Amino acid sequence: MESKIWLSSPHMSGKEQSYVNNAFETNWIAPLGPHVNGFESDIQNYLKQDTQVAALSSGTSAIHLGLILLNVGLGDEVICQSKTFSASANPIAYQGATPIFVDSEKDTWNICPEQLEIAIKDRISKGKKPKAIISVHLYGMPYKVDEVHKIAKAYSIPVLEDSAEALGSTYKSIKCGTFGDISILSFNGNKIITTSGGGALVTKDIKIKEKAVFLATQARDKAVEYLHSSIGYNYRLSNVLAGIGRGQMEVxxxxxxxxxxxxxxxxxxxxxxxxxxxxxxxxxxxxxxxxxxxxxxxxxxxxxxxxxxxxxxxxxxxxxxxxxxxxxxxxxxxxxxxxxxxxxxxxxxxxxxxxxxxxxxxxxxxxxxxxxxx
CATH class of the missing domain: 3.90.1150.10 (Aspartate Aminotransferase, domain 1)
Structure with a gap:
């Protein structure tokens, strides 16, 4: 039997090792440190558009925090592209909300603007205006950004842009991962670049980034003792994995x-x-x-x-x-x-x-x- 040809395996460049070695040499092993900050800056510099980036443990955690930051909660409805991986939809259920699935169009295989508007109108007629729209760049192909965001704006519904598969893709020369009210990236082992496991939340509002980091680090309030007035999560990326990401960003x-x-x-x-x-x-x-x-x-x-x-x-x-x-x-x-x-x-x-x-x-x-x- 000949050797296995994988669908999409990790691809290290050799540049990652120096960053990882540095993390060990300086004992920055925890889910904070200079490589986390540096990785966030690397992504921001790549995406441009005045983005702010929070490095997280996965793309799924980024979607989950994105929904929280968009105030999605128990009993709400969230429109989600049906043609996608389950990680796009599962966080809706984490929040006790209901996913409303919308079909694709043939040009890009992504969410169909026509069906999207039909869904919004119908949910509103039923007394349930959707709290958010999750739109995905499937297999790296950008969705119909202008059409989707025009509809979202007309009904005042925020867009959570799932760019897990689309780092490096562009729409009208603008990088994917910068179009949503909140956007997310994934650095899972099979993605275009990887941190083994990892992801990021992208926003243009520094306060949203700060709130995302706060929630991702167990929502610990500023106090001498461990004080918590909000539910938090263990979603921050480790400094070691961020070091891998910094090497991957170079290639x-x-x-x-x-x-x-x-x-x-x-x-x-x-x-x-x-x-x-x-x-x-x-x-x-x-x-x-x-x-x-x-x-x-x-x-x-x-x-x-x-x-x-x-x-x-x-x-x-x-x-x-x-x-x-x-x-x-x-x-x-x-x-x-x-x-x-x-x-x-x-x-x-x-x-x-x-x-x-x-x-x-x-x-x-x-x-x-x-x-x-x-």
Missing amino acids: LDDRVAARRANYEHYKNSFRNIEEIKFVDEPEGYYSNRWLSCILTPSEEIREGIRTSLDALNIETRPLWKPMHQQPVFKDAPKYLNGVSDDLFKKGLCLPSGSNLTDIELNRVTSAIKTYFRA
């Missing part, structure tokens, strides 16, 4: 370039296979191509490709199963047009790591071409 642009090169390799390799389609970037969109995804004519063909590659020790995965199909959210309200269901049936994520070799890429493309010749 972020290279990682984006490598992932985009993977996508171009696949697109060029399959240009003569009519059964394989890709989602192109609309004008003004720039995707980091975190994962390279293809669309096939049917679930049968998708599964045929997936199982044939699995037999060759090549990892692939269907596109995210929509949240409205998940058993845990079976009773949640949903506003559907069929797009995300169709994408799930026909879509497949191909190996996309920035550390893929030419030999590995050719193994993947050769296996898929062989499937269609069989």
